[in-house]
Amino acid sequence: MPFLLSILLLLFLLPEVARAQQGSGAASGGERFSMEASIRISGNVITRTGGENILFDTIYDVNFEQTRAGQTVITVDPITDFAAADAGAGYVVAKGAPNAEFQLTFSREVVLRHATERDNVLIVRxxxxxxxxxxxxxxxxxxxxxxxxxxxxxxxxxFxxxxxVDISKAIRGEYEGEFTLEVEYL
Structure with missing residues (x-):
């Protein structure tokens, strides 16, 4: 029986007061958004036949953050963006029977829906x-x-x-979705 780990996805888009672009001489007068997002990782354990579990211990959540004004695609590299409490890749440790082999299945792409404007979506790859x-x-x-x-x-x-995530069409608010890892002892 496989172990399923669901990752709760919540993205928050925060308003930032618009400022005049350097060299343009005019303020936009509107509102633009900066993005800071944390994807919390949590899971449920399903016991393998024989009573052995694979547990996931979340050390750090995934943190997406705009690093420059106007950035529309935010990327977190799981190797080069070092995991930390407030930035970078998420870090999860799978724990189970020593030297046991397991197989991992997961969705490479997840659709997140705005909490109140359900037609507004973000796609996380x-x-x-x-x-x-x-x-x-x-x-x-x-x-x-x-x-x-x-x-x-x-x-x-x-792991x-x-x-x-492309935030070019994002609106302010909370986005929700689910990312599932399926782990099975072999």
Whole structure:
């Protein structure tokens, strides 16, 4: 029986007072948005036959943030954007039976709907990397459709979650969606 991990997605778009563009000499007079988003990672455990679980311990959530004015596509690389409490890739540790092999399945693209304006959507394209040791910079991108991994001798495997989101048509408010990882012992 597979283990399912649902990741609750909440994106918040925050208003920023419009300022005059340098060199244009005129203020836009409207409102523009800056984006700061945190994707919280949480999960439910389904026990494998024989009583062994694979648990996911979330160390850091994924944090998307505009780094320059006018940026419409925000990317978090799961290898080069180092995981931290307030920025960068999400960091999750899978824990289970030492040296056990498992298979991972997940959606590479998730649609997020505005909490009140349901026709307004954002699409998040996920990037995932993994490593048997806690070294993000030496992790490998997860590119296969249903890759297989092996927990290390301590029963751990490390994942970093990143992605890309286009906010060019986003409106202020909260966006919701679900990203599901399915993990199955082999």
């Amino acid at each position: 996920y990037l995932l990397s993994g490593n048997s040791i806690p070294e993000q910079e030496n992790a490998a991108y997860v590119l296969e459709a249903a890759p297989r991994f092996r927990l290390n001798a301590d029963g751990e495997f490390h 970093w979650v990143g992605g890309m």
